Amino acid sequence: MRPRALPRAPFVVATFVGSFLLFQVQPMVARMALPDLGGAPAVWNSAMLVYQALLLAGYGWAFWLARMPVRRQVVAHLGLLALACLWLPIGLASMEPPTGNQVVLFVPLLLLVSVGPVILAVSAQAPLVQQWYAAGGGANPYPLYAASNLGSFAGLIAYPLVVEPLLRLDTQRHDWTIGYLVLVGLVAALGLLTVRHAARTAAATSSQSSPTSTNGVAPAQRRTAGARIGRRQIATWIVLSAVPSGLMLSTTTHLSTDIMAMPLLWAIPLGLYLLSFTVAFADGRRAARWITRVAPVLLMLFGASALMSGGSANFGAATLSLVTLFAVAVALHSRLYDARPPVEKLTTFYLVTAVGGALGGVFCGLVAPLAFDWVYEHPLLVLAAGALVPLRPVLKRFDLTVLPAPRQRTVRAALLAVVALLGTALMFATTVNAQMLLLLALVAIGLLTWSFRSVYVLVLLALMCGMGARGTVPPSLSGDRVRSYFGVYTVLDDTAHHATVLVHGGTAHGIELTTPGLEQTPTAYYGETSGVGLVLDRAPVLFGDDASVGVVGLGAGTLACYRQPGQRWQFFEIDPVVVRIARDSGRFHFLSECAPDATMTVGDARLELGGVPDDTYDVLAVDAFSSDAIPMHLMTREAFDLYDRVVREDGLLLVHITNRFMDLQPVLRALVTDEGWSAMVREDQPSAEDARTKMSTFSLWVALSHTPGVLDERLATVGGEWQPLDDSRGSRPWTDDFASVLPLLK
Incomplete structure (x- = not known):
């Protein structure tokens, strides 16, 4: 008789605690390093790459251990956790920072020496604990990933809302050490349970034949448990991981650049991104299915603002953008969950998805600021999401896939032409009534023709260009906009006030009057x-x-x-x-x-x-x-x-x-x-005359x-x-x- 499966609860707790600690250590180390390293982008881009590399290394460690017997996995990982204790309590190593460009190489070395083993060990525990749960005869282990991301979310919001306002850094370091030791104890207990279960299973198997545990995976997955994972499957996992990761970062940049640059804003998109995993990988599928159904509608209605710029502090626009991000992330991560492999390939799956998430981060964090002079990565990623989000016909009578193939091609070509014409007309429409009619026409086509993804994506592009291209693209063509790792700078000619204005995101950072005789007049806050x-x-x-x-x-x-x-x-x-x-x-x-x-x-x-x-x-x-x-x-x-x-x-x-x-x-x-x-x-508070003639604020x-x-x-x-x-x-x-x-x- 096979032994009973191990209970899920202790695995959930260990996964939650490890992810919570991981999302606490990164901002803590950043706070420690800021006074000594400064805020230059080269420093923090290097730091981001180190964290991504350590996360991938942790998933790689879990992938490598998964090929070993359970007992050796447990011993090896506990050995790594014990070795990392030598770096506790966490802190920065005593290293003299260099000057000049050498700081770019110094930062990775400093972080690796200071916290590398600790982050590596904690990063590995999420996929490894799921692997042990599957080895313990548990049901579907993938929902443990929901617990992992819930822990990440809790750690993310706890730091700025609770830990940072209440605790000094020295106290944070020691409290984190206690949490780490608790995690080591949990992992040791789970390892012992898993090893004992494996021994009992081996004994039972040797005395009688028994069917292989299904671990809660679908029959099709069980039939392919030993099959090799193809390149197409790997590419699918990478894309479905990279697009939500990049969209989260581009939404953050777009909000802070063109909607409102408020403190702690960065935490909201990241938190919603983490919560999307919790919904998409949950045992209960109702919420994920419902959100997936509405995601294309939200993406078309509110993702259409992805090309708009302006900088007004609009909480409504920010809220709608965040809701759309969450819905799209749930939809794409649900596709990722549906494409999960058998549990035998679990660690491979998580390693590949980590690569995809890192690629999305590198594209938005490192490539985009160099390649674009505005947040153009955001509309590009919105279009990519439109190409990937699941589409289902709103009404069966508009399901054009039932048409014969030649008729489908004709209808698709006609719709694409109509959408292109409507989008062009929207770009140059000057009256509100004309704009509203064109918007409604495009939205109607987008909603009723989901059978053709190419039409849906073109509608999304037409809406974005029609609503934002005329205001956003010209400064890029004229050379009046430039971007760095600190943000987007636009130089505007304010003809109404006879001034040249430097705008950083949504804030004016300098105004020079062009009226003869007033060119050297101090303006704005000065x-x-x-x-x-x-x-x-x-x-x-x-x-x-x-x-x-x-x-x-x-x-x-x-x-x-x-x-x-x-x-x-x-x-x-x-x-x-x-x-x-x-x-x-x-x-x-x-x-x-x-x-x-x-x-x-x-x-x-x-x-x-x-x-x-x-x-x-x-x-x-x-x-x-x-x-x-x-x-x-x-x-x-x-x-x-x-x-x-x-x-x-x-x-x-x-x-x-x-x-x-x-x-x-x-x-x-x-x-x-x-x-x-x-x-x-x-x-x-300047006088009305100074505000009008000298643009004092x-x-x-x-x-x-x-x-x-x-x-x-x-x-x-x-x-x-x-x-x-x-x-x-x-x-x-x-x-x-x-x-x-x-x-x-x-």
Whole structure:
């Protein structure tokens, strides 16, 4: 008599815990590394590749072990888990970072030495535990992958919502170590259960013949259990893994670039992507089937906005994009689940799908920013999803596949021609009524002709081009848009206001007036009545004619026009593309006309300021936002200690904190209270006349000094209304060991 199958519950728990820990360690290590390595894209692209490589290596380890007897699998994996304990508690190795381009090679080495064995061991446990569950006579092991992704989702949201706001990094490291030891205990217990079950099964098999366990797979799968997996099957797994992975990343970029760049936005698409696996690989198929049925409709209706740009903070558009992402990911992952192999090939399946997911990530994270000047990977991936998502006729009377083959070809060709004409007409339609009629016609054709996938995909393309091509494509053709790993920059000619505008995502980062006589007028957040404008305009009175000024963050170079003869200015800018736009493109003239001899330092400001001599600047202005995102390592206690070192005792530190989504006053208030700084904030609301003629905008600038009495004296000379920092919301000061944006959200 064969022994009873092992219970599923302990395998679910182990899978959940391992995936939870995996999605905790990555942001934790990133937080540890940020102060030392800075925020340059070369650093974090290298880090992403290391994580992807370690994940693939973990799946490769599981694939290799699966060819061994269960006992050897258990011993080998427990040995790896035990070996990884030598790297606990996790932390960065003591290695001196190099300078220049060598940092690109240094980062992978640092991460591999610091956490490589730990991530490798934890990455392997999900497919390996499923393999053991199948070996233990359990039912279909694939739903354990749903538990794995549920654990990943829990780890993903727990870090920014719970762990980061409540725990210091040192506490996080030790708590993670406890979790890892719990995981080792769970894996050891499961390994022991599996080995004992295998021994009992072998004994039973030797005494009597018994049918092979089906492990809950379909009969067709059982018949092909020993069959070789073909290239077509592997290609299918890769594509069905790569497209949702890439679509998740492109949706994140599209949302942050052209809809709203709010904090923690990146976590929502990733969380929905992980949850899609939980639905698609679940035992119960009803939810997956229902979502798969509606996914093509959502993709056509809301994926049509994939080519639209603009940058308005539209929560409705963001929500619809996220719902569409989730539905499409469920549909494609359900196809992946339906194409799963017999359990004997389980680890091969997961290794190949991991390769597909990595390819989607590499395409969006590394290739697209170099190949495209806008987020064109997003509409491309929407079209790819349209080519893959399961289609079923809405009404049987419109099922055109019942027609004879020659008639099908004729009808398909006619429909393709009609869709092309309607899409072209939509691109050039000028009235709302005409646009609505054309949209309805295209949607009707798309809904009623799902029998022909080519027609559906062309309808999707026509809708995207009709709704977004005229606004998005021209800047690419004219050369007025450029992209880097930090985002998309567009230079716009605002003829209505006689200005040239630099837009980063959805935020204006510089405005130059083109009206004769006003070209060098400070605009936007840097107007003459802003906090920074008042201080820099009176710098000769405050600090003498030879004042030294440092500026963190360049934008279009607007602040340069406060430079006066005899002053020494230095700009710090992390993105070389911004330097080219502001200084070399010929579209902006603040630098060339006002400060042609200013020193330009390209790199992460915190790292570069570390090499600046003590007491260098009379004024240091920190304005290093990326759209509305905050470079946290520039707002910590350690960063302000650095600013204090390079600013003279009678000098001023100015920090720009205007933000649509976060109130930064509480964290600055906590920091200055703890560290003995004096601080005042200027809330500048320009007059209607200045807003119209000089394009001045609302701004918040904080002036700080670490020398008693200096701030009051300087601000009395500067003039304007300055207020104490708001203390109505409590906050902890940010440090390299603790920082969280969650309590600061408006």
